[in-house]
Amino acid sequence: MSAPFIFKRFSSTIPIHSKPTPSKAHLHFPLPSSSFPKGYVLTGIHAGVKKVAGVPDLAVILSTSSQPTSAAACFTRNAFKAAPVIVSNEILKKNGGYARGVVVNSGCANAVTGKQGMEDAWAMVRETDALLPSKKFEHETLVMSTGVIGQNLPISKIVEGIRSQAESSSTRSLASDFSAWERAAKAFMTTDTFPKLRSRTFTIDGVEYKLAGMDKGAGMIHPDMGPAGTEFKKQLHATLLGCILTDAAVSPRSLQSALTYAVDRSFNSISVDGDMSTNDSIYVLANGAASSSIIDEDATPQAYEAFKQELTTFAADLAKLVVRDGEGATKFVTVTVKGAPSYKDAHSIASRISTSALVKTALYGEDANWGRILAATGSVPLSPTNANTPPPVIDTTKVCVTIVPADGTAPLPVLVNGEPENVDEDRAKEIMTQEDFELLVDLGGMGDGEAQYWTCDFSYEYVRINGDYRS
Amino acid sequence: MSAPFIFKRFSSTIPIHSKPTPSKAHLHFPLPSSSFPKGYVLTGIHAGVKKVAGVPDLAVILSTSSQPTSAAACFTRNAFKAAPVIVSNEILKKNGGYARGVVVNSGCANAVTGKQGMEDAWAMVRETDALLPSKKFEHETLVMSTGVIGQNLPISKIVEGIRSQAESSSTRSLASDFSAWERAAKAFMTTDTFPKLRSRTFTIDGVEYKLAGMDKGAGMIHPDMGPAGTEFKKQLHATLLGCILTDAAVSPRSLQSALTYAVDRSFNSISVDGDMSTNDSIYVLANGAASSSIIDEDATPQAYEAFKQELTTFAADLAKLVVRDGEGATKFVTVTVKGAPSYKDAHSIASRISTSALVKTALYGEDANWGRILAATGSVPLSPTNANTPPPVIDTTKVCVTIVPADGTAPLPVLVNGEPENVDEDRAKEIMTQEDFELLVDLGGMGDGEAQYWTCDFSYEYVRINGDYRS
Numbered sequence: 001m002s003a004p005f006i007f008k009r010f011s012s013t014i015p016i017h018s019k020p021t022p023s024k025a026h027l028h029f030p031l032p033s034s035s036f037p038k039g040y041v042l043t044g045i046h047a048g049v050k051k052v053a054g055v056p057d058l059a060v061i062l063s064t065s066s067q068p069t070s071a072a073a074c075f076t077r078n079a080f081k082a083a084p085v086i087v088s089n090e091i092l093k094k095n096g097g098y099a100r101g102v103v104v105n106s107g108c109a110n111a112v113t114g115k116q117g118m119e120d121a122w123a124m125v126r127e128t129d130a131l132l133p134s135k136k137f138e139h140e141t142l143v144m145s146t147g148v149i150g151q152n153l154p155i156s157k158i159v160e161g162i163r164s165q166a167e168s169s170s171t172r173s174l175a176s177d178f179s180a181w182e183r184a185a186k187a188f189m190t191t192d193t194f195p196k197l198r199s200r201t202f203t204i205d206g207v208e209y210k211l212a213g214m215d216k217g218a219g220m221i222h223p224d225m226g227p228a229g230t231e232f233k234k235q236l237h238a239t240l241l242g243c244i245l246t247d248a249a250v251s252p253r254s255l256q257s258a259l260t261y262a263v264d265r266s267f268n269s270i271s272v273d274g275d276m277s278t279n280d281s282i283y284v285l286a287n288g289a290a291s292s293s294i295i296d297e298d299a300t301p302q303a304y305e306a307f308k309q310e311l312t313t314f315a316a317d318l319a320k321l322v323v324r325d326g327e328g329a330t331k332f333v334t335v336t337v338k339g340a341p342s343y344k345d346a347h348s349i350a351s352r353i354s355t356s357a358l359v360k361t362a363l364y365g366e367d368a369n370w371g372r373i374l375a376a377t378g379s380v381p382l383s384p385t386n387a388n389t390p391p392p393v394i395d396t397t398k399v400c401v402t403i404v405p406a407d408g409t410a411p412l413p414v415l416v417n418g419e420p421e422n423v424d425e426d427r428a429k430e431i432m433t434q435e436d437f438e439l440l441v442d443l444g445g446m447g448d449g450e451a452q453y454w455t456c457d458f459s460y461e462y463v464r465i466n467g468d469y470r471s
Numbered sequence: 472m473s474a475p476f477i478f479k480r481f482s483s484t485i486p487i488h489s490k491p492t493p494s495k496a497h498l499h500f501p502l503p504s505s506s507f508p509k510g511y512v513l514t515g516i517h518a519g520v521k522k523v524a525g526v527p528d529l530a531v532i533l534s535t536s537s538q539p540t541s542a543a544a545c546f547t548r549n550a551f552k553a554a555p556v557i558v559s560n561e562i563l564k565k566n567g568g569y570a571r572g573v574v575v576n577s578g579c580a581n582a583v584t585g586k587q588g589m590e591d592a593w594a595m596v597r598e599t600d601a602l603l604p605s606k607k608f609e610h611e612t613l614v615m616s617t618g619v620i621g622q623n624l625p626i627s628k629i630v631e632g633i634r635s636q637a638e639s640s641s642t643r644s645l646a647s648d649f650s651a652w653e654r655a656a657k658a659f660m661t662t663d664t665f666p667k668l669r670s671r672t673f674t675i676d677g678v679e680y681k682l683a684g685m686d687k688g689a690g691m692i693h694p695d696m697g698p699a700g701t702e703f704k705k706q707l708h709a710t711l712l713g714c715i716l717t718d719a720a721v722s723p724r725s726l727q728s729a730l731t732y733a734v735d736r737s738f739n740s741i742s743v744d745g746d747m748s749t750n751d752s753i754y755v756l757a758n759g760a761a762s763s764s765i766i767d768e769d770a771t772p773q774a775y776e777a778f779k780q781e782l783t784t785f786a787a788d789l790a791k792l793v794v795r796d797g798e799g800a801t802k803f804v805t806v807t808v809k810g811a812p813s814y815k816d817a818h819s820i821a822s823r824i825s826t827s828a829l830v831k832t833a834l835y836g837e838d839a840n841w842g843r844i845l846a847a848t849g850s851v852p853l854s855p856t857n858a859n860t861p862p863p864v865i866d867t868t869k870v871c872v873t874i875v876p877a878d879g880t881a882p883l884p885v886l887v888n889g890e891p892e893n894v895d896e897d898r899a900k901e902i903m904t905q906e907d908f909e910l911l912v913d914l915g916g917m918g919d920g921e922a923q924y925w926t927c928d929f930s931y932e933y934v935r936i937n938g939d940y941r942s
Contacts, residue, residue, distance in 0.1 A: 079849035079865040112845065112891060114868070149842045150891035273828040278846055357744040357828065357929070361937035371620045374583065375749055378550035394550040396583070420583060420621035458828070458938070463931050466832035 018460040019330050019364075022435055027324060028194040033177045035199040037210035037247035039065035039289025041174040044187030047161030049107035049147070049154055058161045059187035060174065061102040062131060067249055067288030071099035071142060072256035074263040076280035082111035082149075083121040085281055088142040091125065097252025101141035102243055102283055103128040105158055106190050106216070109239060111149040111278040120155045121145070127162040131174075144281050146216065146239040147190055185214035188241055192216050196321040202310045204248075204303050207291045211314045215242035215282075217272065217322035239279040240267060242318055248307060249288030251296040258308040259284050259315075266315035269347070271354040271455045272326035273462070284311070323454045328461025331363045332454065334438040340449030341382060341392050347451035349380045353439065354455035363457035368428035370401045370414040377441055398444025403428065406436035417444070489931040490801050490835075493906055498795060499665040504648045506670040508681035508718035510536035510760025512645040515658030518632030520578035520618070520625055529632045530658035531645065532573040533602060538720055538759030542570035542613060543727035545734040547751035553582035553620075554592040556752055559613040562596065568723025572612035573714055573754055574599040576629055577661050577687070580710060582620040582749040591626045592616070598633040602645075615752050617687065617710040618661055656685035659712055663687050667792040673781045675719075675774050678762045682785045686713035686753075688743065688793035710750040711738060713789055719778060720759030722767040729779040730755050730786075737786035740818070742825040742926045743797035744933070755782070794925045799932025802834045803925070805909040808848075811920030812863050816853045818922040823847045824910065825926035834928035839899035841872045841885040848912055869915025874899065877907035888915070 040063055044056035063069040073092055075085050091099060103124050110117045121143050128141040145153070164171040174180070185195035199212035217240045250258070263282055288294075295303045324332055335354050340346035353359055356376040362369040377399070384391040401415040412431060414423050431437050511534055515527035534540040544563055546556045562570060574595050581588045592614050599612040616624070635642040645651070656666035670683035688711045721729070734753055759765075766774045795803055806825050811817035824830055827847040833840040848870070855862040872886040883902060885894050902908050 077850070077852070078846060079851075079853075080845055080867050112842070112867070112886075112889065114890065149845075278849065357933075358937055361934055364934065365938035367938075371583070374551055374620075375549060378749065379548070380550075381548070382550075396551050397585070415583075418583065419585065458934060460931050460934050460938075462828075463832055463835065463929060463934055466829055467836035467838075467929070467931075 021328055021330055021459070021461055024193050024325055027321060028197070031178055031181070031197065031199050035201060035210065036176065036181060036212045037245050037287070037289065039063055039247055039287045040245050041176050042180045042184040043165060043173040043175065044183035044185070045161055045164065045173060047105065048157035049105050056183055056187035057105055057107045058158060059104040059184040060128060060131070060162060060165050061184060061243060061245070062174065063100040063285055063287040065247070065287035065289040067292050068098060069100045069285050069287040070097050070250055070252040070255045071283065071285050072097060072252065072259040073142065073284075074259055074267070074282045076277055078278050078280070080112065080278045082109055082145060082279045083113060083117035084110055084124075084143040084145045085279060087118065087121040087125060088144070088281065088283075091139045091142060095137045095140070097256060098137065099140050099142050099285065100132050101128045102144070102285070103141055103162065104144045104188060104241065104243070105153065106188055107147040108145060108151055108153050109147045109149045109279050110145040110153050113150070113152050116152050120153045123155055123159060124162065127159050131162070131165055142283050144241050144243070144279070144283070146188070146241050146279055149278060181212065181214070188214055188216035190216065191327075192325055194325065196318060196325070198314070198317050198321070200310065200314045200317070204295070204306045205293070207293070209246060209248045209290050211244060211246045211310060213242060213244035213314070213318055215240065215318045215322060217325065239277040240322060241279070242267065242282040244282070244284040244311070244315065244318070246284070246286045247288070247290035248286050249292055249294045250286040250307060251294055254295060254297040254304055255284060255286050257297055258304070258311050261308055262312040262315040265312050266319040269350070269451070269453045270319045270323045271351065271453065272323060272329070282315070320454050323456050326456035327465045328459040329456030330435070330459055331457040332436045333363055333456065335441070335453040335455060336438060336450070337441045337443070338450040339443040339445050339447065340451070341385065341447040342449040343451055344449070345380070345382045346449040347453075349377050349441065350451045350453035352376045352380045353441065354453040357458060360455065360458035364459045366429060366432040368403060368412075368414050368423055368432060370420065373401055373439060373441065374399070374415065392446060394443055394446065400442040400444065402440040402442070403431050404438035404440050405431040406434060406438065411440070492799055492801055492930070492932055495665050495796055498792060499668070502649055502652070502668065502670050506672060506681065507647065507652060507683045508716050508758070508760065510534055510718055510758045511716050512647050513651045513655040514636060514644040514646065515654030515656070516632055516635065516644060518576065519628035520576050527654055527658035528576055528578045529629060530573075530575040530655040531599060531602070531633060531636050532655060532714060532716070533645065534571040534756055534758040536718070536758035536760040538763050539569060540571045540756050540758040541568050541721055541723040541726045542754065542756050543568060543723065543730040544613065544755075545730055545738070545753045547748055549749050549751070551583065551749045553580055553616060553750045554584060554588035555581055555614040555616045556750060558589065558592040558596060559615070559752070559754075562610045562613060566608045566611070568727060569608060570611050570613050570756065571603050572599045573615070573756070574612055574633060575615045575659060575712065575714070576624065577659055578618040579616060579622055579624050580618045580620045580750050581616040581624050584621070584623050587623050591624045594626055594630060595633065598630050602633070602636055613754050615712050615714070615750070615754070617659070617712050617750055620749060652683065652685070659685055659687040661687065662798075663796055665796065667789060667796070669785070669788050669792070671781065671785045671788070675766070675777045676764070678764070680717060680719045680761050682715060682717045682781060684713060684715035684785070684789055686711065686789045686793060688796065710748040711793060712750070713738065713753040715753070715755040715782070715786065715789070717755070717757045718759070718761035719757050720763055720765045721757040721778060722765055725766060725768040725775055726755060726757050728768055729775070729782050732779055733783040733786040736783050737790040740821070740922070740924045741790045741794045742822065742924065743794060743800070753786070791925050794927050797927035798936045799930040800927030801906070801930055802928040803907045804834055804927065806912070806924040806926060807909060807921070808912045808914070809921040810914040810916050810918065811922070812853060812856065812918040813920040814922055815920070816851070817920040818924075820848050820851045820912065821922045821924035823851045824912065825924040828929060831926065831929035835930045837900060837903040839874060839883075839885050839894055839903060841891065844872055844910060844912065845870070845886065863917060865914055865917065871913040871915065873911040873913070874902050875909035875911050876902040877905060877909070882911070
């Protein structure tokens with residue numbers, strides 16, 4: 001039967017021109033040892049979770065402060081929580097928000113590992129506890145794992161690795177210089193292409209404080225992985241892990257409030273592929289080594305507000321590194337939504353735009369496709385302002401979409417008051433061929449809700465990395 | 472600075488082996504004219520919205536039944552509703568669920584077109600109304616548009632096209648044979664690779680009824696499109712349009728209930744890329760040409776239930792065709808979730824799995840990656856059973872994931888009661904190299920909530936089609 005009007009798809013023999021993923025090596029650089037918070041020792045060693053000798057796969061982080069060290073955490077909301085998530089949550093609750101140690105392994109996520117997985121996570125905690133002098137609680141260590149899921153940890157190797165950091169051990173490498181921080185950051189990595197380590201100095205009430213931390217994210221199956229990664233053949237699970245350390249003294253409850261606020265505006269505002277892991281965890285320790293004056297929401301609201309903002313900015317810097325290292329990413333795009341009825345609505349819309357496969361492929365194609373941005377914006381149900389009123393409705397004749405270059409040159413409006421502009425395609429191309437730019441969506445004064453998200457593009461490389469197509 | 476442990480991404484010069492998208496031509500075939508519902512005339516013509524001569528871009532569908540023709544619709548929930556959506560909704564409301572005509576154009580979506588767009592949609596309605604004898608309402612036509620957004624319709628060409636179907640016109644081609652139905656189905660197409668037309672016969676209370684209908688979906692930017700599609704250079708917007716016609720008599724309220732139920736289990740249960748258009752619309756007309764006995768939820772509950780199930784099955788058949796024609800799709804995968812607390816929860820989880828970029832790239836890679844399925848499952852917040860209780864929590868030790876082949880051979884469990892199986896990789900490959908298979912997720916008896924979703928994979932071709940990368 002003839003079907004003369006059927007459109008033809010192009011043949012699969014047309015060669016695909018995959019754009020190179022830009023190098024990220026410049027995003028890792030030395031930091032002055034003086035920029036790190038006081039009262040912490042760290043290291044990263046090869047315990048043997050990863051198969052290739054010398055690759056760091058175990059980080060140990062200890063607070064040595066004489067002040068109490070408060071701790072807070074944000075964990076994955078996934079129903080399938082890995083053993084280290086369950087164990088760390090239990091310890092934090094039991095201690096009322098105090099912990100002095102963090103132990104992290106990469107190469108195996110200890111997720112979907114049942115009873116044995118729980119025992120292994122507890123073993124990591126106990127062994128690290130043993131490195132801490134004069135314990136105040138039964139357990140004072142939080143644990144994180146990332147890597148393959150559904151496999152048990154090689155726990156005896158990990159235990160041996162932790163014990164190598166005992167005071168009496170000749171192989172102890174716990175230290176506080178840049179090299180120690182870098183070793184720890186490297187032990188977080190799975191398919192990350194660079195260790196993610198940053199520090200920040202700030203002053204509150206005349207006292208100088210430091211924030212420093214490391215995180216990891218980015219990788220799944222990696223069919224053509226180099227020699228260091230040969231163990232990740234199947235079902236490697238991308239996980240977002242982060243650990244932030246400060247020498248401020250912050251009350252446990254306020255540390256948790258500040259972290260929750262910061263994580264919402266940083267790690268919860270990034271998207272590589274929109275999938276939520278079983279292991280995602282962000283920890284923060286505050287050890288009071290710079291000053292014993294306790295920062296607290298109620299007792300010192302101004303100091304708390306200042307600390308919260310510093311933590312948020314710092315967490316966002318760490319979070320953006322994960323987007324930069326997104327699988328196959330060739331773009332780093334800031335999505336800003338303003339004029340929304342609330343922060344929550346702005347955040348939902350920014351999230352929807354940032355995770356839309358159509359928007360992300362258009363970013364890869366460097367295509368100023370406002371239609372896809374608009375469709376994503378309109379597909380988000382807004383929240384009712386109260387239970388008795390219907391949710392607000394976007395006035396489409398007030399919506400503006402602008403592409404903002406990162407180099408400070410003039411922004412390019414593509415939709416103004418709901419009307420498509422006659423876009424200067426050359427100018428659009430000029431902006432979008434850059435690695436960094438911003439998509440600004442203004443809902444036109446529904447309210448003062450504003451939120452930012454950071455996302456990357458969807459590339460052939462993303463499909464290759466995750467499709468694991470064995471041709 | 473040396474960074475010996477940084478993992479290397481593979482170079483972009485490695486050639487990408489894009490798997491061919493399977494041909495879909497066999498999915499369009501002739502249907503006996505006797506299989507179509509009585510009392511409808513249809514046609515599809517080239518009005519000139521599309522630039523290439525002869526390509527159908529305007530469909531006209533009229534009920535010729537002497538009985539009242541009831542009508543119902545499900546529209547996009549996108550905040551940015553195209554003019555035809557707004558106009559059709561208004562007419563349906565005003566008429567209390569009666570309409571006898573449907574007019575459809577492809578090539579231009581008449582979306583984000585402001586006041587002129589509204590006038591154009593009304594003009595299409597008025598002109599089609601004029602083809603209907605003895606009107607009972609001011610307007611009796613519903614309108615749909617699909618194609619480029621942000622551009623005005625060439626309305627004079629469309630008006631001319633509609634007028635060519637007047638009784639007095641020598642070019643009138645309205646008819647009721649297969650060829651007429653096929654012409655109409657072709658006029659729905661944008662980047663679809665085949666016209667999507669199906670029919671179904673069923674019997675209720677001894678009366679034989681027919682359902683027939685057409686739909687379209689699938690396409691966005693198409694950089695290397697063949698000659699028929701050269702007009703779609705930028706911002707073509709994928710839209711799901713469907714029109715279902717039956718010769719049963721159904722009360723307007725019950726027709727709407729049945730359609731809402733059916734659409735939830737068909738068009739709202741498919742995913743190509745998870746994006747919601749400004750134009751998505753499904754219409755159903757019921758003209759009573761087979762029998763004047765009115766099917767009604769309250770008056771004839773058994774007949775209504777039977778009709779609802781027939782409509783649901785038929786709508787699902789039409790919806791699946793859209794997934795089969797998904798951009799770059801090489802797989803057709805049924806995602807079944809059972810044992811959930813409610814249908815709603817099962818549907819949310821099936822949706823999450825079906826739209827996960829990680830799951831979809833694993834499908835492309837023919838990789839039995841239960842970890843990604845599990846992570847997607849766990850990331851869905853379940854609904855509280857009532858306002859005073861916390862939402863139920865999935866018991867991870869009861870969850871089973873099974874890959875079910877479409878050929879009736881043995882299913883392959885990959886996760887049983889939360890424990891990963893030692894998967895026979897050869898068998899997994901055997902199943903997943905097929906175009907069709909099923910992913911079955913059983914939550915282990917939380918309730919009897921069960922839902923199905925149909926999805927396709929994420930391929931290089933998808934990125935190419937939507938990335939429009941002009942290298």
